[in-house]
Amino acid sequence: xxxxxxxxxxxxxxxxxxxxxxxxxxxxxxxxxxxxxxxxxxxxxxxxxxxxxxxxxxxxxxxxxxxxxxxxxxxxxxxxxxxxxxxxxxxxxxxxxxxxxxxxxxxxxxxxxxxxxxxxxxxxxxxxxxxxxxxxxxxxxxxxxxxxxxxxxxxxxxxxxxxxxxxxxxxxxxxxxxxxxxxxxxxxxxxxxxxxxxxxxxxxxxxxxxxxxxxxxxxxxxxxxxxxxxxxxxxxxxxxxxxxxxxxxxxxxxxxxxxxxxxxxxxxxxxxxxxxxxxxxxxxxxxxxxxxxxxxxxxxxxxxxxxxxxxxxxxxxxxxxxxxxxxxxxxxxxxxxxxxxxxxxxxxxxxxxxxxxxxxxxxxxxxxxxxxxxxxxxxxxxxxxxxxxxxxxxxxxxxxxxxxxxxxxxxxxxxxxxxxxxxxxxxxxxxxxxx
Amino acid sequence: xxxxxxxxxxxxxxxxxxxxxxxxxxxxxxxxxxxxxxxxxxxxxxxxxxxxxxxxxxxxxxxxxxxxxxxxxxxxxxxxxxxxxxxxxxxxxxxxxxxxxxxxxxxxxxxxxxxxxxxxxxxxxxxxxxxxxxxxxxxxxxxxxxxxxxxxxxxxxxxxxxxxxxxxxxxxxxxxxxxxxxxxxxxxxxxxxxxxxxxxxxxxxxxxxxxxxxxxxxxxxxxxxxxxxxxxxxxxxxxxxxxxxxxxxxxxxxxxxxxxxxxxxxxxxxxxxxxxxxxxxxxxxxxxxxxxxxxxxxxxxxxxxxxxxxxxxxxxxxxxxxxxxxxxxxxxxxxxxxxxxxxxxxxxxxxxxxxxxxxxxxxxxxxxxxxxxxxxxxxxxxxxxxxxxxxxxxxxxxxxxxxxxxxxxxxxxxxxxxxxxxxxxxxxxxxxxxx
Numbered sequence: 001x002x003x004x005x006x007x008x009x010x011x012x013x014x015x016x017x018x019x020x021x022x023x024x025x026x027x028x029x030x031x032x033x034x035x036x037x038x039x040x041x042x043x044x045x046x047x048x049x050x051x052x053x054x055x056x057x058x059x060x061x062x063x064x065x066x067x068x069x070x071x072x073x074x075x076x077x078x079x080x081x082x083x084x085x086x087x088x089x090x091x092x093x094x095x096x097x098x099x100x101x102x103x104x105x106x107x108x109x110x111x112x113x114x115x116x117x118x119x120x121x122x123x124x125x126x127x128x129x130x131x132x133x134x135x136x137x138x139x140x141x142x143x144x145x146x147x148x149x150x151x152x153x154x155x156x157x158x159x160x161x162x163x164x165x166x167x168x169x170x171x172x173x174x175x176x177x178x179x180x181x182x183x184x185x186x187x188x189x190x191x192x193x194x195x196x197x198x199x200x201x202x203x204x205x206x207x208x209x210x211x212x213x214x215x216x217x218x219x220x221x222x223x224x225x226x227x228x229x230x231x232x233x234x235x236x237x238x239x240x241x242x243x244x245x246x247x248x249x250x251x252x253x254x255x256x257x258x259x260x261x262x263x264x265x266x267x268x269x270x271x272x273x274x275x276x277x278x279x280x281x282x283x284x285x286x287x288x289x290x291x292x293x294x295x296x297x298x299x300x301x302x303x304x305x306x307x308x309x310x311x312x313x314x315x316x317x318x319x320x321x322x323x324x325x326x327x328x329x330x331x332x333x334x335x336x337x338x339x340x341x342x343x344x345x346x347x348x349x350x351x352x353x354x355x356x357x358x359x360x361x362x363x364x365x366x367x368x369x370x371x372x373x374x375x376x377x378x379x380x381x382x383x384x385x386x387x388x389x390x391x392x393x394x395x396x397x398x399x400x401x402x403x404x405x406x407x408x409x410x411x412x413x414x415x416x417x418x419x420x421x422x423x424x425x426x427x428x429x430x431x432x433x434x435x
Numbered sequence: 436x437x438x439x440x441x442x443x444x445x446x447x448x449x450x451x452x453x454x455x456x457x458x459x460x461x462x463x464x465x466x467x468x469x470x471x472x473x474x475x476x477x478x479x480x481x482x483x484x485x486x487x488x489x490x491x492x493x494x495x496x497x498x499x500x501x502x503x504x505x506x507x508x509x510x511x512x513x514x515x516x517x518x519x520x521x522x523x524x525x526x527x528x529x530x531x532x533x534x535x536x537x538x539x540x541x542x543x544x545x546x547x548x549x550x551x552x553x554x555x556x557x558x559x560x561x562x563x564x565x566x567x568x569x570x571x572x573x574x575x576x577x578x579x580x581x582x583x584x585x586x587x588x589x590x591x592x593x594x595x596x597x598x599x600x601x602x603x604x605x606x607x608x609x610x611x612x613x614x615x616x617x618x619x620x621x622x623x624x625x626x627x628x629x630x631x632x633x634x635x636x637x638x639x640x641x642x643x644x645x646x647x648x649x650x651x652x653x654x655x656x657x658x659x660x661x662x663x664x665x666x667x668x669x670x671x672x673x674x675x676x677x678x679x680x681x682x683x684x685x686x687x688x689x690x691x692x693x694x695x696x697x698x699x700x701x702x703x704x705x706x707x708x709x710x711x712x713x714x715x716x717x718x719x720x721x722x723x724x725x726x727x728x729x730x731x732x733x734x735x736x737x738x739x740x741x742x743x744x745x746x747x748x749x750x751x752x753x754x755x756x757x758x759x760x761x762x763x764x765x766x767x768x769x770x771x772x773x774x775x776x777x778x779x780x781x782x783x784x785x786x787x788x789x790x791x792x793x794x795x796x797x798x799x800x801x802x803x804x805x806x807x808x809x810x811x812x813x814x815x816x817x818x819x820x821x822x823x824x825x826x827x828x829x830x831x832x833x834x835x836x837x838x839x840x841x842x843x844x845x846x847x848x849x850x851x852x853x854x855x856x857x858x859x860x861x862x863x864x865x866x867x868x869x870x
Contacts, residue, residue, distance in 0.1 A: 003525060007475040011529055012536070015472055031796040033773035033803030037450055040442040040555050041476070041511075041541060045499075058499040063545035064480075064510065065492055068503075075499065076476075090438060094446055096770060096820050098806050101447070106476060110498035120475050135806060137785060335531060338468035350572060361466040368468030371533050371570065385531050 006111070006119030008326045013387075016332035016423045018122075018325055021153055022104055025124050025319070028149040029102035032141070034126055037101050039083035041108075042074040047086060057110035059119075076108040080125045080318065085305035088129055088312055097312075098130040098138065104321070118322055124149075127316030129304055134313040136248060139280040139300055140255035143264075146296060146317045150284065151261035154330060154425045157287040160256065160296070161222075161267035164249040164280050167232070168271055170242025171218050175211050181275075183207070187219055188271040191293075219269040225257070226250045228266040245279070252280055278302040282317050292327060295320050332423035334387025337366040339416050341383040342392045344370045349394070356394050359411035365421065367392075389420050441546070441554030443761045448822075451767035451858045453557075453760055456588055457539055460559050460754070463584040464537035467576070469561055472536050474518035476543075477509040482521060492545035494554075511543040515560045515753065520740035523564055523747055532747075533565040533573065539756070553757055559584075562751030564739055569748040571683060574715040574735055575690035578699075581731060581752045585719065586696035589765060589860045592722040595691065595731070596657075596702035599684040599715050602667070603706055605677025606653055610646050616710075618642070622654055623706040626728075654704040660692070661685045663701040680714070687715055713737040717752050727762060730755050767858035769822025772801040774851050776818040777827040779808045784829070791829050794846035800856065802827075824855050 010018060026036070042061050049058070060072035077083045080103050088095065104124045111117050126145060128138045143162060150158040168187070172180035186201045193201075195216055202212040214235055221231050229246050249266055256264045272281040277299040284296035298317030305312040340360055342353045350369070357367040368388075370379045376393070380401050383391050392398045398414060399406040415421075445453060461471070477496050484493070495507035512518045515538050523530065539559045546552050561580060563573045578597060585593040603622070607615035621636045628636075630651055637647040649670055656666050664681050684701055691699045707716040712734040719731035733752030740747040775795055777788045785804070792802040803823075805814045811828070815836055818826050827833045833849060834841040850856075 004475065004477070004479070007477065009475055009522065010472070011526060012470040012472060015470070019471060030772035031799070031801050033771050033801055035447040035450070035771045036454060037445070037447060040439065040444055041543070042439070042442065042555070044439070059496050060499045061494050061496055061511065062507075063492055064495045064507075065545065072497075072499075076496065087444065091446060096817075100771070100803070108476070110500065120477070130806075138806075141804075336468050336470045336535070337465035364466070366466050366468055368535070369576075371565075371573075382531075 006117070008118055008121070008322060010325075011331075012335040013331040013423075014325075014329075016334070017154065017330040017425050018321070020332075020423075020425065021321065021325065022124070024152045025104065025149050025321075026102070028145065028152065029126055032100070032145045032148075034100040034102040034145070037084075037087065037103055038105060039077070039080070039087050039103070041076055041106070043077050043083055043086065045073055045075045048075050048078065048082060059108050059110050078109050079107055080105060080123055081127070081304075081316070084125070084127060084129075085312070089305050089307055092131070092307070092310070092312075098128055098134060100126070100128045102126045118326070121320065121322035121326075124319040124321050125298075125316060127298075127304070127314050129312050129314035129316075131310050131312060134315065136251070136279075139248065139315050140252050142298070142315050142317055143252050143256035143280070143282065144259070146282070146298075146319070147256045147259040147262050147264055149319070150296065151259045153324075154427070155286060155324060155328060156289055157261070157263060158296070159263040159265055159285050159287070161265050161270050161283045161285065161294075162249065162252055162256070162280065163266065163268055163270035163272075164245040164252075165271070165277055165299075166241050166245030166279055167249055167268060168218070168245075170239040170245050171232070171235075171237050172215065174237040174239030174242055175214055177207060177211060177215075179205070183215060184271045185273060187215060187269070188273045190219055190269050221266070221268040223266050224263065226253055226266070228253075228268065232268070248279060272297065272299055276301045276303070280315065284319075286324075289327070292323060295324050331426050332387075333426055334389075334423045336368065336386045336388065337422070338368045338386070338388050339365050339420055339422075340367040340390045340392050340398070341379065341386075341388045342367060342369045342394065343376060343379045344373045345394065346373045349373075352394050356392055356411045360392075360414075363412075363415065365415060387423070390416060441552070443553055443556070443757060445760075446766075447770040448766040448858075449760075449764075451769070452589065452765040452860050453756070455767075455860065456756065456760065457559070459587045460539065460584050460756075461537070463580065463587065464561055467535070467580045467583075469535040469537040469580070472519075472522065472538055473540060474512070474515070474522050474538070476511055476541070478512050478518055478521065480508055480510045483510050483513065483517060494543050494545050513544045514542055515540060515558055516562075516739075516751070519560070519562060519564075520747070524740050524742055527566070527742070527745070527747075533563055533569060535561070535563045537561045553761070556755065556757035556761075559754040559756050560733075560751060562739070562749050564747050564749035566745050566747060569750065571686070571714075574683065574750050575687050577733070577750050577752055578687050578691035578715070578717065579694070581717070581754070582691045582694040582697050582699055584754070585731065586694045588759075589862070590721060590759060590763060591724055592696070592698060593731070594698040594700055594720050594722070596700050596705050596718045596720065596729075597684065597687055597691070597715065598701065598703055598705035598707075599680040599687075600706070600712055600734075601676050601680030601714055602684055602703060603653070603680075605674040605680050606667070606670075606672050607650065609672040609674030609677055610649055612642060612646060612650075614640070618650060619706045620708060622650060622704070623708045625654055625704050656701070656703040658701050659698065661688055661701070663688075663703065667703070683714060707732065707734055711736045711738070715750060719754075721759075724762070727758060730759050766861050767822075768861055769824075769858040771803065771821045771823065772858070773803045773821070773823050774800050774855055774857075775802040775825045775827050775833070776814065776821075776823045777802060777804045777829065778811060778814045779805045780829070781808045784808075787829050791827055791846045795827075795849075798847075798850065800850060822858070825851060 059076040061074040062072040169180045279300035281299035283294035296319040300315040304314035360367040398409045494511040496509040497507040604615045714735040716734035718729035731754040735750040739749035795802040833844045
């Protein structure tokens, strides 16, 4: 780990894991037709501050050559949503809507470093944005795609927790609550504050005791299927917006369910504090790693961006790649891509070793050549230290250094078993592993 | 293109080209056993300034919440070499040497924007670094790997121009020149200054006329094989360092030659102004795009880094990905990964269309589902605008919308021809194309 606090860096064996995770995410997103973009790291400072995310500490960027009196005009982006909204507006004339995009980039926040919080970290976002109208089925699609993405990762079981603001707001309105947004903010504290304390806060907000009880009863509903609908209805509250929300949430739960390796729940405690969500909301927790908080969050925002002529509604989810991988502390079986090390007998025969390597590479087998015409024992040790499984002795002998098996082989035809072609992930216990 | 000058951003069709270029680079580097790392975007300001690269305008980074009086302590990296050197020192105990690494990241320079110069751009670097001693054959390897990387790119023919500081310095010393470094700096101007003017500058530096003539005669030598050796020897200058340099350069030329699609030259005009190179030096020019300057440069530096106990010699090359791709202005055949659009007959049958899509995806075929149960003509138009070649009409009919051919097909068995699985690169004429 880096000595600059909050700026994690991986060793090669750890970076292999991150690469494989990013490869899997890309493959999943692209199979679903999401296009990739990258946006510049900086945005005009006023664009970032206009969003009013005052809790996010912004890093200002300024040419060192500029004078002290000259104010900073640029800042590093703190998420991928604000830059994406700006990109959509700037390129609206050249994009086809609805526009599905995936984006994996680093973001920066000048926070006080603490466990699971970084000043530089990688996020993987998917969003679908339309011009003026975004049909509801895209909420289902985004949930489904992220469920598939999570299911293929080398991580503890993830639970995608889905809710819908319309359910909460409609329920509160049906209860006769005057300020549903305020109630939602209080309910959002249930993660950190005990239920009886939240009840007190609700009563302080002017709710009657039985209203507060129903608000809390709603928040207790968690189901892995659409049975949440009957449980909400059993609370006896009615409102048009509530009915819309229940229908929407049912569709998302049905559409995202059935992906092996990930749990999908309707979880009515999830409210997402952020103002801009208007319907579906997502959070995600990892079994045994709940202290990390939500590692993958998002939702529907009816106005991602707007210009004079159009509004751009969107729905998206953002996966915290660093937030996941840094604490999990996974490493790969080798620190190099090489499946084969070609030994060198004497420096005069290096060309022959290079030729063997070139033949293996031409058939897609990552290969390196020994740095020095050392004793073969030393060359095997070189491979061992890096986790390279095979050592080739030119011209035609190859040894699996794990088993010691050595066979005759031609560099034009031999190939390792598929599972040895690339490094695989070792599930090493991490120092920070939860008990 | 972005409206923030010097911060280029790609449209999805252009980004596909960049993705494919980066995929090819990664594949090439990994086949040769190079491990990937990423370093944080920022370095302590004093680390960046210590390198004395005063011509590179550094972007300082500071938390907005910090006071005006508080000086910036961090800055964005302006290349990948300084961070790599820092990473090597910081992790020396956990890395295996010699350490081959590839690294593709953005770098930032607060330059005045001009053609081909950016404030944010992507570099692709390979380096091999050792502890204390780095055998010369690694110079050959780095040249070879980058020649293979360049050969597979969708770009005009690249010429990898290789020289060796020892040839130049040895030749100048053999000529009796007192300050070879100064002469090298003057010769380095040959790109921008006419030869007779350079001759004048050499004479101003105290060289006799015939010394200056020989210096210029050496700089004129360019060969695609090792015949440069005889041409240098014909100039009648002898020096031990020159002999070493000629031998080294011959090995690099031989090792890097023979890669189809790229030209490799020994080019004795190449000196690289930067002080830290000590032997092999590389530059690269593109046919018809010489005004871009060198798009891929590097060399051997006997001290990439050092700590109290060890020095870390290295050899590496850096490819300017943005510098290449932004002016070339290439775009892909489609703006989305999708090979297939599944049509939707009525919203009630969307689930059936989703099922077809899911079957295609499970066999690696990127597929999206129409956003709206529109007239089929409109759905075909949707595909056309994005460059999606196939439209599937559930349950069992697929149309190549380019040819109009429509066939019966099962989503469990049908596949497009391999060339349609992923977007391909269109060589669009660019506005900035050289005449």
